[in-house]
Amino acid sequence: MATLEIKDLHAQVEGREILKGVNLAIKQGEVHALMGPNGSGKSTLAYTLLGHPKYKVTSGDILIDGQSIVAFPPDKRAKSGLFLAFQYPVTVPGVTMFSFLRAAYNSVHTDEKNQPPTLFEFRDAMNEKMKLLGVDESFMNRYLNEGFSGGEKKRAEILQLALLKPKFAVLDETDSGLDIDALKTVAEGVSKIAGADLGVLIITHYQRILKYIKPTYVHVLYDGKITASGGEDLSLKLEKEGYGWLKEQTGVVT
Amino acid sequence: MTSAAEIVTDDYKSKYGFADSTGYLAQSVRGINEDVVKEISRIRDEPGWMEDFRLRALKNFLARPVPTWGVDLSPIHFDEYYYYAQPAKETAKKWEDVPPEIRNTFEKLGIPEAERKFLAGVGAIYESQEVYNSLQKDLQKQGVIFTSVGNAVKEYPDLIKKHLGKIVPPSDNKFAALNSAVWSDGPFIYVPEGVKITMPLQSYFRINAQGMGQFERTLIVAEPNSEVHYIEGCTAAMYQKSMLHAAVVELLARKGAKIRYITIQNWSKNVYNLVTKRAHAYEDASVTWLNGEVGSGRNMKYPSIYLLGKNASAEILSMAYAGANQVQDTGGKVVHLASNTSSKIISKSVSKDGGVAVYRGLLHIARGAHNVKSTVRCDALLLDEQSKTSTFPYMEVMADDATVTHEASVGKVGEDQLFYLMARGISERDALSMIVNGFVEPFTKELPMTYAIELNRLMALEMTGAVG
Numbered sequence: 001m002a003t004l005e006i007k008d009l010h011a012q013v014e015g016r017e018i019l020k021g022v023n024l025a026i027k028q029g030e031v032h033a034l035m036g037p038n039g040s041g042k043s044t045l046a047y048t049l050l051g052h053p054k055y056k057v058t059s060g061d062i063l064i065d066g067q068s069i070v071a072f073p074p075d076k077r078a079k080s081g082l083f084l085a086f087q088y089p090v091t092v093p094g095v096t097m098f099s100f101l102r103a104a105y106n107s108v109h110t111d112e113k114n115q116p117p118t119l120f121e122f123r124d125a126m127n128e129k130m131k132l133l134g135v136d137e138s139f140m141n142r143y144l145n146e147g148f149s150g151g152e153k154k155r156a157e158i159l160q161l162a163l164l165k166p167k168f169a170v171l172d173e174t175d176s177g178l179d180i181d182a183l184k185t186v187a188e189g190v191s192k193i194a195g196a197d198l199g200v201l202i203i204t205h206y207q208r209i210l211k212y213i214k215p216t217y218v219h220v221l222y223d224g225k226i227t228a229s230g231g232e233d234l235s236l237k238l239e240k241e242g243y244g245w246l247k248e249q250t251g252v253v254t
Numbered sequence: 255m256t257s258a259a260e261i262v263t264d265d266y267k268s269k270y271g272f273a274d275s276t277g278y279l280a281q282s283v284r285g286i287n288e289d290v291v292k293e294i295s296r297i298r299d300e301p302g303w304m305e306d307f308r309l310r311a312l313k314n315f316l317a318r319p320v321p322t323w324g325v326d327l328s329p330i331h332f333d334e335y336y337y338y339a340q341p342a343k344e345t346a347k348k349w350e351d352v353p354p355e356i357r358n359t360f361e362k363l364g365i366p367e368a369e370r371k372f373l374a375g376v377g378a379i380y381e382s383q384e385v386y387n388s389l390q391k392d393l394q395k396q397g398v399i400f401t402s403v404g405n406a407v408k409e410y411p412d413l414i415k416k417h418l419g420k421i422v423p424p425s426d427n428k429f430a431a432l433n434s435a436v437w438s439d440g441p442f443i444y445v446p447e448g449v450k451i452t453m454p455l456q457s458y459f460r461i462n463a464q465g466m467g468q469f470e471r472t473l474i475v476a477e478p479n480s481e482v483h484y485i486e487g488c489t490a491a492m493y494q495k496s497m498l499h500a501a502v503v504e505l506l507a508r509k510g511a512k513i514r515y516i517t518i519q520n521w522s523k524n525v526y527n528l529v530t531k532r533a534h535a536y537e538d539a540s541v542t543w544l545n546g547e548v549g550s551g552r553n554m555k556y557p558s559i560y561l562l563g564k565n566a567s568a569e570i571l572s573m574a575y576a577g578a579n580q581v582q583d584t585g586g587k588v589v590h591l592a593s594n595t596s597s598k599i600i601s602k603s604v605s606k607d608g609g610v611a612v613y614r615g616l617l618h619i620a621r622g623a624h625n626v627k628s629t630v631r632c633d634a635l636l637l638d639e640q641s642k643t644s645t646f647p648y649m650e651v652m653a654d655d656a657t658v659t660h661e662a663s664v665g666k667v668g669e670d671q672l673f674y675l676m677a678r679g680i681s682e683r684d685a686l687s688m689i690v691n692g693f694v695e696p697f698t699k700e701l702p703m704t705y706a707i708e709l710n711r712l713m714a715l716e717m718t719g720a721v722g
Contacts, residue, residue: 050677053669078679090674094692100675103688107679143692160678 009060020224036221081167151182175209187212207239271492282338311424311434374453382438399444421504437471461490470501476511505533537563558587576609585615605641621652
């Protein structure tokens with residue numbers, strides 16, 4: 001079982017320190033929820049993990065199975081088994097879902113002999129996952145995220161997650177902007193994919209998605225640091241009491 | 255799409271830029287004057303009226319100054335080029351009859367293979383001469399003519415006299431005059447009334463010799479209610495010295511005829527590509543120019559369509575890639591001279607490594623042409639800070655009931671787009687090609703599949719910087 005380790009991670013955006021020493025270890029098969037108020041650094045952590053060029057790591061490390069990936073460009077991190085479901089998936093006009101998924105699938109699943117999967121292998125995998133997640137075939141001919149509704153965008157992210165089979169998936173505010181039906185569909189999708197081979201980090205502001213995807217651990221990110229960790233009861237406490245008590249506990253004013 | 259691994263090992267020099275050692279049967283001396291023009295006419299065994307046509311054009315050429323707008327043409331020294339080289343005795347009807355070195359060139363370029371797969375006819379032009387030509391038998395029976403303009407001068411003199419130089423007169427501009435004086439080969443296509451050619455006809459132009467000028471002359475006549483779909487491709491050997499390709503292409507679409515003309519221009523960077531392409535479309539006719547401009551160091555090309563009868567329609571779709579040391583000065587012109595006519599000009603350009611892409615276009619709607627509809631759209635994509643783009647969209651709308659829309663945009667490849675694709679394991683280079691291919695997709699989707707793939711591949715090749 002592989003582990004994703006985040007060790008004393010400090011990161012800056014445009015010269016401003018946002019992450020101030022994050023420590024977290026996620027094993028394959030575990031579901032971790034990361035909660036926290038707006039501006040606490042949740043999305044920064046997501047982007048930093050995947051290596052967005054705007055987010056600079058100043059100290060600390062990110063390791064998969066003991067190997068540091070902190071110097072890797074985003075594509076190499078993805079190939080190392082890390083996945084990010086975006087809060088705001090990006091539109092790429094003129095590029096069909098099909099050709100995008102194929103390129104991504106080929107990149108991630110190219111074997112040691114540098115041999116990419118065949119078109120048939122890809123088609124089979126794609127058809128299977130589309131069926132699993134109830135995604136319509138017409139999806140494949142549409143341009144990447146162009147004109148997608150909020151729900152469609154999130155489903156497309158989950159489809160990519162299913163197809164790329166990472167060891168660790170970071171779901172960044174996957175519940176944001178979704179009505180309850182869309183949320184259910186997406187959450188069910190994640191549950192179908194989750195299993196012993198996938199470690200999940202759900203980043204969320206609200207507790208509601210955790211009704212559908214049960215976390216093994218819940219953490220609270222506050223002012224760039226994890227200030228509390230616990231089980232599901234912690235998320236329920238946050239739901240009931242909000243984040244105010246954390247402020248008193250840490251004495252930090254944001 | 256071709257895989258990145260394939261692209262990166264590839265380069266223009268090995269794939270297209272090779273030169274072979276052809277001995278020519280006849281070659282003009284360097285430079286241009288009356289003797290050279292007469293010699294060309296003599297080598298080609300032309301009738302007197304054709305020689306007169308050339309000599310009149312030469313006078314025009316010599317009398318005109320080099321244009322000073324658009325691309326800087328001052329480095330062109332007309333005395334340094336060869337204006338004529340004849341590589342073979344005659345046009346072969348079978349590839350086996352083409353001289354081996356030349357056949358080899360076209361084999362390397364994949365032309366015979368494409369012909370077997372999906373073309374109705376093929377012409378291959380090497381330096382100044384058509385060396386190979388074929389046309390499917392059933393089309394021959396229906397009266398379709400697909401030959402070189404040179405052969406047509408002898409075989410169909412009445413048609414040539416009637417049409418050559420009528421849409422683009424020799425006096426049109428300096429380079430049209432030059433072409434008219436020293437024109438070599440290019441296809442003559444004649445489609446009789448009501449005949450619809452469903453599979454494309456293709457010509458492939460190749461310049462091999464150093465310091466060569468190629469003067470493609472193409473003429474397509476589509477009689478009423480006929481249809482033709484034509485594709486031209488071009489490459490050249492790479493040299494330090496410049497080469498010149500000055501073409502004149504004339505299209506005539508009579509009542510209800512449809513012409514679709516595709517160019518995949520991939521000259522090497524040492525080629526000046528200065529072409530005049532114009533079409534006349536009569537009542538209910540439609541003409542489409544599709545231009546994929548990837549090669550040439552200095553390119554000036556503005557295909558035009560004159561809509562001369564009611565309900566005629568025009569489409570000019572272009573895509574230009576400007577890399578290091580390239581100026582792509584391209585665009586389109588549509589002149590509406592009749593009512594209920596419509597036009598669409600779509601231009602997409604990509605600039606990288608200091609490349610310059612210019613859109614230059616004209617939309618003219620004449621007074622008295624009612625109910626005209628036109629859409630002009632130009633989008634430019636800049637891949638770095640050194641590259642440049644500009645647009646000069648001239649509009650002359652004299653009618654008061656025309657519907658004209660014009661949109662222009664300049665974009666940069668966003669960090670977020672790249673990050674999104676890379677976060678899925680796609681390499682930076684592949685991600686960039688993907689974004690660029692997506693950007694030009696409104697153009698490539700109009701091409702036959704094989705050409706769309708080829709064009710995407712050429713662009714990816716250019717973008718890797720492997721082309722020297």
